[in-house]
Amino acid sequence: xxxxxxxxxxxxxxxxxxxxxxxxxxxxxxxxxxxxxxxxxxxxxxxxxxxxxxxxxxxxxxxxxxxxxxxxxxxxxxxxxxxxxxxxxxxxxxxxxxxxxxxxxxxxxxxxxxxxxxxxxxxxxxxxxxxxxxxxxxxxxxxxxxxxxxxxxxxxxxxxxxxxxxxxxxxxxxxxxxxxxxxxxxxxxxxxxxxxxxxxxxxxxxxxxxxxxxxxxxxxxxxxxxxxxxxxxxxxxxxxxxxxxxxxxxxxxxxxxxxxxxxxxxxxxxxxxxxxxxxxxxxxxxxxxxxxxxxxxxxxxxxxxxxxxxxxxxxxxxxxxxxx
Amino acid sequence: xxxxxxxxxxxxxxxxxxxxxxxxxxxxxxxxxxxxxxxxxxxxxxxxxxxxxxxxxxxxxxxxxxxxxxxxxxxxxxxxxxxxxxxxxxxxxxxxxxxxxxxxxxxxxxxxxxxxxxxxxxxxxxxxxxxxxxxxxxxxxxxxxxxxxxxxxxxxxxxxxxxxxxxxxxxxxxxxxxxxxxxxxxxxxxxxxxxxxxxxxxxxxxxxxxxxxxxxxxxxxxxxxxxxxxxxxxxxxxxxxxxxxxxxxxxxxxxxxxxxxxxxxxxxxxxxxxxxxxxxxxxxxxxxxxxxxxxxxxxxxxxxxxxxxxxxxxxxxxxxxxxxxxxxxxxxxxxxxxxxxxxxxxxxxxxxxxxxxxxxxxxxxxxxxxxxxxxxxxxxxxxxxxxxxxxxxxxxxxxxxxxxxxxxxxxxxxxxxxxxxxxxxxxxxxxxxxxxxxxxxxxxxxxxxxxxxxxxxxxxxxxxxxxxxxxxxxxx
Numbered sequence: 001x002x003x004x005x006x007x008x009x010x011x012x013x014x015x016x017x018x019x020x021x022x023x024x025x026x027x028x029x030x031x032x033x034x035x036x037x038x039x040x041x042x043x044x045x046x047x048x049x050x051x052x053x054x055x056x057x058x059x060x061x062x063x064x065x066x067x068x069x070x071x072x073x074x075x076x077x078x079x080x081x082x083x084x085x086x087x088x089x090x091x092x093x094x095x096x097x098x099x100x101x102x103x104x105x106x107x108x109x110x111x112x113x114x115x116x117x118x119x120x121x122x123x124x125x126x127x128x129x130x131x132x133x134x135x136x137x138x139x140x141x142x143x144x145x146x147x148x149x150x151x152x153x154x155x156x157x158x159x160x161x162x163x164x165x166x167x168x169x170x171x172x173x174x175x176x177x178x179x180x181x182x183x184x185x186x187x188x189x190x191x192x193x194x195x196x197x198x199x200x201x202x203x204x205x206x207x208x209x210x211x212x213x214x215x216x217x218x219x220x221x222x223x224x225x226x227x228x229x230x231x232x233x234x235x236x237x238x239x240x241x242x243x244x245x246x247x248x249x250x251x252x253x254x255x256x257x258x259x260x261x262x263x264x265x266x267x268x269x270x271x272x273x274x275x276x277x278x279x280x281x282x283x284x285x286x287x288x289x290x291x292x293x294x295x296x297x298x299x300x301x302x303x304x305x306x307x308x309x310x311x312x313x314x315x316x317x318x319x320x321x322x323x324x
Numbered sequence: 325x326x327x328x329x330x331x332x333x334x335x336x337x338x339x340x341x342x343x344x345x346x347x348x349x350x351x352x353x354x355x356x357x358x359x360x361x362x363x364x365x366x367x368x369x370x371x372x373x374x375x376x377x378x379x380x381x382x383x384x385x386x387x388x389x390x391x392x393x394x395x396x397x398x399x400x401x402x403x404x405x406x407x408x409x410x411x412x413x414x415x416x417x418x419x420x421x422x423x424x425x426x427x428x429x430x431x432x433x434x435x436x437x438x439x440x441x442x443x444x445x446x447x448x449x450x451x452x453x454x455x456x457x458x459x460x461x462x463x464x465x466x467x468x469x470x471x472x473x474x475x476x477x478x479x480x481x482x483x484x485x486x487x488x489x490x491x492x493x494x495x496x497x498x499x500x501x502x503x504x505x506x507x508x509x510x511x512x513x514x515x516x517x518x519x520x521x522x523x524x525x526x527x528x529x530x531x532x533x534x535x536x537x538x539x540x541x542x543x544x545x546x547x548x549x550x551x552x553x554x555x556x557x558x559x560x561x562x563x564x565x566x567x568x569x570x571x572x573x574x575x576x577x578x579x580x581x582x583x584x585x586x587x588x589x590x591x592x593x594x595x596x597x598x599x600x601x602x603x604x605x606x607x608x609x610x611x612x613x614x615x616x617x618x619x620x621x622x623x624x625x626x627x628x629x630x631x632x633x634x635x636x637x638x639x640x641x642x643x644x645x646x647x648x649x650x651x652x653x654x655x656x657x658x659x660x661x662x663x664x665x666x667x668x669x670x671x672x673x674x675x676x677x678x679x680x681x682x683x684x685x686x687x688x689x690x691x692x693x694x695x696x697x698x699x700x701x702x703x704x705x706x707x708x709x710x711x712x713x714x715x716x717x718x719x720x721x722x723x724x725x726x727x728x729x730x731x732x733x734x735x736x737x738x739x740x741x742x743x744x745x746x747x748x749x750x751x752x753x754x755x756x757x758x759x760x761x762x763x764x765x766x767x768x769x770x771x772x773x774x775x776x777x778x779x780x781x782x783x784x785x786x787x788x789x790x791x792x793x794x795x796x797x798x799x800x
Binding site for chain 1: 326327328329330331332437441592593594595596597598600601640649650746766767
């Protein structure tokens with residue numbers, strides 16, 4: 001399939017993404033010109049993909065891939081430097097008894113923990129991601145959000161996870177959301193920008209599709225489902241819609257955007273279902289930690305447990321896996 | 325990096341295949357008088373079992389058994405008692421669902437995913453649904469005292485062997501009739517396993533009789549003078565022959581025949597789900613579906629986009645061993661059907677339509693046909709008019725809703741249609757205009773026991789499913 005087949009997807013009036021951002025009215029027209037999502041059909045597709053049976057060699061590959069895609073996360077009021085350092089140790093060597101186990105993609109922390117994480121991770125190759133922009137609610141002034149971002153970047157964050165202004169989005173002020181993402185992107189400098197939609201607050205699948213395009217048009221390097229602080233967090237249908245969005249965005253703009261499913265994914269079985277969705281919606285190009293991530297804290301231990309089961313044929317008890 | 329799925333085969337060990345099978349008459353398995361024939365797995369051409377061919381005398385014995393069971397047992401039993409048997413059968417189907425799904429996949433060639441997730445659950449659902457009606461017939465709207473018709477002769481096709489059996493047997497038994505059912509020649513095995521289930525459920529002997537065989541067995545059943553009701557699902561050609569043969573009698577007939585359904589995609593459709601619906605419409609069950617969406621009508625303004633998305637999606641379809649849990653498209657049911665698909669697709673090319681299939685390796689043994697679409701098809705092409713009954717889609721375009729309706733209705737068939745649009749008012753308008761028994765809105769190939777199903781024009785007459793399906797087995 002060549003990209004030339006899909007030169008002008010998805011705009012009722014034939015506007016290209018460049019035209020879409022020429023004015024608030026054009027932006028609104030573009031987003032509302034995107035085809036709707038049929039809820040029943042979308043969920044039926046997810047159910048079929050969830051019935052894939054991933055066994056033996058493909059399971060082993062999927063488990064290692066999933067581990068390498070994790071943003072190992074701690075975002076609590078009770079976080080301390082000690083807690084973050086422990087998590088970093090785990091990120092570098094998730095399974096201390098097996099050197100063939102891959103490291104995770106990144107550690108995800110609040111901005112004040114970035115320097116600690118950087119120091120603990122050293123040159124391990126594990127990135128430091130920091131939430132910013134008045135995470136998780138995003139209810140603050142732009143100046144504060146930008147300062148929050150610059151602080152995290154100055155402390156050494158490789159990646160910034162920002163939240164969109166859901167209030168502005170739901171009230172139809174797409175331009176405000178767009179401008180804010182653009183400003184944060186600028187404040188990021190070299191750091192990669194992940195933009196959190198908080199799909200649990202956008203509620204409808206049509207909103208998820210529009211928000212995905214809005215974030216990509218504004219310069220997001222990644223689009224991310226959730227903060228993990230709102231229920232529901234990542235769900236397979238919402239993630240499927242975002243995968244379709246990044247696929248179509250690359251077809252029309254040539255730029256590839258990553259996807260991060262965050263919150264609520266706690267079992268290896270679930271993680272493999274997400275990888276199947278990525279595989280059958282986007283293919284190889286996105287099956288890489290640079291382009292797909294899991295935001296999770298509990299998921300890693302289940303992946304490790306299943307990985308050991310696959311190699312040894314036995315389950316170790318939970319006490320054989322570290323709690324950090 | 326490539327994420328290839330390792331083989332994930334469903335085990336065959338759950339099925340206990342015998343080397344040969346007889347007929348099921350009067351609650352017993354008996355030898356057939358005619359010569360036996362082989363039932364093969366279409367995916368591998370492996371011989372699965374020898375099947376007995378019922379001749380005129382066998383069919384007569386089956387009808388006599390059904391008559392005895394009707395007059396002595398089943399028609400005089402209370403509806404509540406009949407319901408108990410039907411509920412029991414439904415529960416046994418659920419308990420033995422894996423066995424039924426594996427055997428259906430082996431014998432028919434359909435993917436185990438579909439047999440497991442669609443066919444068998446629906447089979448149980450139809451029995452549960454009609455079990456519920458058995459003691460409420462007087463409230464079904466067919467008068468104060470609706471009566472069963474008597475002995476029903478039922479002939480079913482090979483595309484959904486067990487599901488079509490359920491569509492036929494469940495309402496007939498709920499209404500108090502007894503049945504003689506003939507499964508299709510190439511797919512007798514699950515009907516014979518169903519006969520075992522009838523034994524397991526202690527169903528009184530003769531209430532369900534299964535006679536296997538080819539067309540001659542079916543003719544013997546149709547021509548039998550003691551049949552009170554005929555129900556047939558299959559080709560329009562055979563349906564017409566049945567209608568002719570009973571024309572001088574007063575035997576009521578239900579015919580569910582061929583189709584050439586239009587799947588209509590408007591420019592405001594939910595495109596990603598519409599593409600899934602197109603794929604499901606024509607590649608579900610290898611396109612061996614009478615209500616398959618075999619004609620895609622796309623609004624010209626979204627034609628390029630829809631086609632590009634459809635081709636990309638088709639390239640991800642997984643074709644191969646039907647017992648692999650990750651297979652999406654299985655084997656063509658028989659060499660005869662494969663030859664017909666080859667013939668009609670060759671005609672499509674010679675008439676100037678453009679043929680496309682995703683790159684895929686077909687297994688060397690067995691009957692296989694790659695998912696195929698034809699573009700540049702016009703209404704005059706044979707591939708737009710004749711039922712191919714395979715994984716072959718003809719793509720046409722339209723400009724206005726009126727033109728879509730005109731093209732959709734411009735066929736001798738009228739079984740089903742699909743409409744894809746975000747505009748609710750247009751869905752209702754289209755549903756009123758389309759001359760098709762089933763109109764799906766933003767979905768396709770969805771079945772439910774509560775919903776009637778049947779055709780207009782050469783797609784047949786009578787309805788199956790729902791309260792309407794009950795009426796076909798009641799005198800009132």
